[in-house]
Amino acid sequence: MENNxxxxxxxxxxxxxxxxxxxLENGVERISSKELSERMQVTASQIRQDLNNFGGFGQQxxxxxxxxxxxxxxxxxxxxxxxxxxxxxxxxxxxxxxxYVNFEKLPFRMIGLFDVDQKKKDRIVGGIPVMMxxxxxxxxxxxxxxxxxxxLPKDAAMPVAERLVSLGVRAFxxxxxxxxxxxxxxxxxxxxxxxxxxxxxxxxxxx
Amino acid sequence: MENNxxxxxxxxxxxxxxxxxxxLENGVERISSKELSERMQVTASQIRQDLNNFGGFGQQxxxxxxxxxxxxxxxxxxxxxxxxxxxxxxxxxxxxxxxYVNFEKLPFRMIGLFDVDQKKKDRIVGGIPVMMxxxxxxxxxxxxxxxxxxxLPKDAAMPVAERLVSLGVRAFxxxxxxxxxxxxxxxxxxxxxxxxxxxxxxxxxxx
DNA sequence: TAGATTGTTAATCGATTAACAATC
DNA sequence: TAGATTGTTAATCGATTAACAATC
Numbered sequence: 161m162e163n164n165x166x167x168x169x170x171x172x173x174x175x176x177x178x179x180x181x182x183x184l185e186n187g188v189e190r191i192s193s194k195e196l197s198e199r200m201q202v203t204a205s206q207i208r209q210d211l212n213n214f215g216g217f218g219q220q221x222x223x224x225x226x227x228x229x230x231x232x233x234x235x236x237x238x239x240x241x242x243x244x245x246x247x248x249x250x251x252x253x254x255x256x257x258x259x260y261v262n263f264e265k266l267p268f269r270m271i272g273l274f275d276v277d278q279k280k281k282d283r284i285v286g287g288i289p290v291m292m293x294x295x296x297x298x299x300x301x302x303x304x305x306x307x308x309x310x311x312l313p314k315d316a317a318m319p320v321a322e323r324l325v326s327l328g329v330r331a332f333x334x335x336x337x338x339x340x341x342x343x344x345x346x347x348x349x350x351x352x353x354x355x356x357x358x359x360x361x362x363x364x365x366x367x
Numbered sequence: 368m369e370n371n372x373x374x375x376x377x378x379x380x381x382x383x384x385x386x387x388x389x390x391l392e393n394g395v396e397r398i399s400s401k402e403l404s405e406r407m408q409v410t411a412s413q414i415r416q417d418l419n420n421f422g423g424f425g426q427q428x429x430x431x432x433x434x435x436x437x438x439x440x441x442x443x444x445x446x447x448x449x450x451x452x453x454x455x456x457x458x459x460x461x462x463x464x465x466x467y468v469n470f471e472k473l474p475f476r477m478i479g480l481f482d483v484d485q486k487k488k489d490r491i492v493g494g495i496p497v498m499m500x501x502x503x504x505x506x507x508x509x510x511x512x513x514x515x516x517x518x519l520p521k522d523a524a525m526p527v528a529e530r531l532v533s534l535g536v537r538a539f540x541x542x543x544x545x546x547x548x549x550x551x552x553x554x555x556x557x558x559x560x561x562x563x564x565x566x567x568x569x570x571x572x573x574x
Numbered sequence: 575t576a577g578a579t580t581g582t583t584a585a586t587c588g589a590t591t592a593a594c595a596a597t598c
Numbered sequence: 599t600a601g602a603t604t605g606t607t608a609a610t611c612g613a614t615t616a617a618c619a620a621t622c
Contacts, residue, residue, distance in 0.1 A: 174562035256463035349567035355381035360556035
C-alpha cells in the first residue's frame with residue numbers, strides 16, 4: 161500500500177464506502193463514476209482520482225463493480241481485521257460510545273471499560289463490566305488493545321494517554337477537549353464536539 | 368461580517384478559541400502569532416492570515432491582547448447569543464449529547480428532547496423530560512428552536528429532518544449516518560462517528 | 575528612536591477539475 | 599466494431615507559507 165495519501169482523500173473514503181454499501185444492499189451491480197458523482201454531489205473526476213490513489217478498480221467502458229469496490233475500500237480502510245478497543249472515562253459520552261462501538265456492524269470490539277470512580281466498578285455498560293483504571297496494566301498483558309478511546313475530562317486525558325502510550329497503545333480516538341502530545345508513531349483521531357458545535361454556530365450567522 | 372470565508376479557516380477558529388481561553392485562564396495578557404504558533408503547531412503566517420479574514424485584531428510590535436482576541440473570536444463564532452437546541456432520538460448517544468450540551472459552558476441550551484418510543488415519555492434526561500415526537504409542532508410554537516440535533520437511526524433521520532425544515536428549523540447537528548438533503552438556507556453540521564473511526568483505522572495501517 | 579510584530583502582498587504548494595488517450 | 603468510461607496527464611483553482619513594508 162503506497163504511503164503519503166493525503167488526509168483529504170482518506171476523509172472521503174468512508175463516505176464512498178457508505179454509498180457503495182447502500183448500492184450493494186439495493187442490488188446494484190455496477191456503477192460509473194458519473195452516476196456515483198451525481199448521487200454523492202462530488203465530481204466524477206474526484207472519485208476517479210481518489211480511487212486511483214489505491215489502484216485501478218474500474219474497467220473502461222463498464223465502470224466499477226459495486227461489490228468489488230466496496231470490499232476493496234473496506235480493505236483499504238483496514239476493516240478486514242477486528243480492532244480491539246478499550247475505553248477510558250465511563251461518563252455519559254463514554255457509555256454511549258461503548259454501546260455504539262459494539263452495536264455498529266464494523267469490526268471494532270469494545271473489550272474493556274475503565275474509570276477512576278470506585279462507584280462505577282463492575283457496573284455493566286454495553287455488555288461489559290467497568291474496571292478501575294489501575295487494572296489496565298494487568299488487562300493489557302492478557303488482551304491486545306489496538307485503540308484507546310478517551311472520553312475523559314480534559315485534564316485527565318493527557319496523563320492517561322501518556323500511561324497508555326508507555327504501555328504500548330498506538331492509536332487513540334480522542335473525545336477530550338485537548339490536543340494530545342504523543343510520539344510520531346502514535347495515531348490520534350479527534351472528535352471535538354464543541355468545535356463542531358461552534359462551526360455550526362458560525363455557519364448559522366453570516367447568511 | 369464579510370462572507371465567503373472558507374470552511375478550512377472556520378474549522379480552525381474553535382481551536383484558536385480554546386487555546387486563547389487557556390491562556391486567559393493562566394493570566395497571560397498578550398501573545399504574538401509566533402508564540403501562539405509554537406504552542407499550536409501551526410505557522411504564525413496562518414494564524415495572522417486566518418484572523419485577518421475577520422479584521423485586524425493585533426498591534427504591530429505588540430502582538431494580540433489575549434482577552435480581546437478571545438472575545439472577538441467568540442463573537443465571530445456566534446457565541447454571544449444563546450442557541451436553543453432540541454434533540455431527536457433519545458438513545459444512548461442522544462442522552463449523552465443532551466447532557467453534554469447543558470454541561471458545557473457554551474451558550475447552547477437543550478430545551479426539548481423528543482423520541483418516538485412511548486416508553487421513554489416523561490423520562491428525565493439531562494434535566495428535562497422526554498416528549499413524544501408528535502408534540503414538536505406544538506412545542507415549536509411556544510419556543511424558538513435554533514438547532515435540531517439528530518441522534519436517530521439513519522432511516523428515521525431524513526423524514527424527521529424534512530418535517531423540522533417545514534416547521535422552520537434552519538440548523539441541524541446531524542449524528543445519523545446519512546447525508547441530509549435540505550434547502551440551501553439550511554445548515555447541516557455532520558458528526559459521523561463511524562467515518563471518524565474508519566479514518567483512524569486507515570491511519571493505523573500503512574505505517 | 576529602535577525593535578518587534580502585525581497586516582498584507584507575492585510565491586509556493588497542494589488539491590480539485592478538466593480533458594483526453596487508452597482500452598474494455 | 600462502436601460506445602462508454604476508465605486511468606492519467608495537464609490546467610486550474612484555492613489554501614498555505616514566505617517575505618516585507620507599515621506601524622505601534
